Amino acid sequence: MEDLTCRQTLAITSHRVLASDLNEHETVYGGRLLEMLDGTASISAIRLARASNVTASVDELNFLAPFILNDSLCIESYVSGVGSRSIEVFAKIIGEHLTTGERFLGLTAFLTFVVPDKQIILPQITPITEEEKIICAGYKDRKLEKSKKFARQKELNQHISLHLPWDKN
Numbered sequence: 001m002e003d004l005t006c007r008q009t010l011a012i013t014s015h016r017v018l019a020s021d022l023n024e025h026e027t028v029y030g031g032r033l034l035e036m037l038d039g040t041a042s043i044s045a046i047r048l049a050r051a052s053n054v055t056a057s058v059d060e061l062n063f064l065a066p067f068i069l070n071d072s073l074c075i076e077s078y079v080s081g082v083g084s085r086s087i088e089v090f091a092k093i094i095g096e097h098l099t100t101g102e103r104f105l106g107l108t109a110f111l112t113f114v115v116p117d118k119q120i121i122l123p124q125i126t127p128i129t130e131e132e133k134i135i136c137a138g139y140k141d142r143k144l145e146k147s148k149k150f151a152r153q154k155e156l157n158q159h160i161s162l163h164l165p166w167d168k169n
Helices: 030-049 130-137 139-157
Strands: 011-016 054-063 071-082 086-097 102-114
Touching: 011 030, 030 054, 030 071, 030 086, 030 102, 054 139, 071 130, 071 139, 086 139, 130 139
Parallel strands: none
Antiparallel strands: 011 071, 054 102, 071 086, 086 102
């Protein structure tokens, strides 16, 4: 299987902020951003795998600046790391105040997707641009930290009650 460049996994979507996207603070509701982000990032993951995959986690999500009514959002995502069955995708949302043309970085995120089919062999990813090289260079450290976090979560899960709140047993 031939390696791919980050650019070959690039997915871009655009959205104009409408009143229905806003929360009580008159900014875009975070859950709406997550929905759009996951949809775009999943395209990048499938462009690498060319196979069915599922969102395993949102590993890091940084809200940097709010989006308001009549802004536009441009979501860009690309694969930033590849494991044996996992695919890390980096995403950013660039906002634009449409009345002034001012652009700003509103959000960055890393998401992990998993290919359930164990027979699929994933290609590796090659960064080309300066941004891609910086983002991809941190993949091994992020993967190690994610493994530690997963182990801690597994331990915590053993202590989480599944009983109804009013059932003391």
